[in-house]
Amino acid sequence: MAPRMSATAKTSARPSPGSELEVLRRYLYERGLKMTTQRDRILEVFLQTSGHVTAEQLYERMKQVDPGIGFTTVYRTLRVLCECGLAQERNFGHGPARYEHAFSRRHHDHLVCVKCGGIIEFENDAIEQIQRQVAETHKFTLLDHRHELYGHCEACRRT
Ligand SMILES: [Zn+2]
Ligand SMILES: [Zn+2]
DSSP states (O other), rough: OOHHHEEEEEOSOOOTTTTTHHHHHHHHHHHTOOOOHHHHHHHHHHHHHOOOHHHHOOOOHHHHHHTTOHHHHHHHHHHHHHHHEEEEOOTTSSSOOOEEOOOOOOOOEEEEEETTOOEEEEOOHHHHHHHHHHHHTTTTOOOOOOOEEEEEEHHHHHH
8 A cells, every 4th residue: 555545544533525524535535635633623723704805814823733733834834725726816906915704705805995904705706707807808817816905994994
C-alpha cells in the first residue's frame, strides 16, 4: 500500500460525502498532504464563524480551542481552505484580508462601511446582467468579478 493510502486510512470518523471535511480531505489527499487534527479543527472553527473574518480573528478563536496553535498554522490552513474552494479571500479597502465561507454559497457582492467596517452582502440580478453585457460588448470572457461599494452604513450616517 502506498504511504498516502495509509495516511488516509488513519483518519478517524468518515466524513459524509459532499461535506466540507470531505472536500478538504480529498484536496489534501490528492496533493499528498497530511490531514492533521489541527487542520481539522481550524476548518471546524472557521465553519462556526459567519460573515467575514480576518486570519487574526480566526487565530484568536482557535487559541480558545487549542492554546498551543501558531498563527502561521492558522494562516496557512486558511490558504488551503481558499485553494480547495471552502473559503474565499476578500480584500475590502485597506484593512487586512478577510475570509468568508465559499462552499455551496451563492454569488454575492458587498457594501462596505468605511466608518465602522461593517459589511453587508447583496445580490442584484440587474447588476449581474449588465456586467455580462459589458463583457460581451468588449468580446471579453467573464470568469469572475468582485463588486464592492464603499460608503457609510445606516447607523454611521446618523452620527
Ligand atoms: Zn456580482
Ligand atoms: Zn460576503
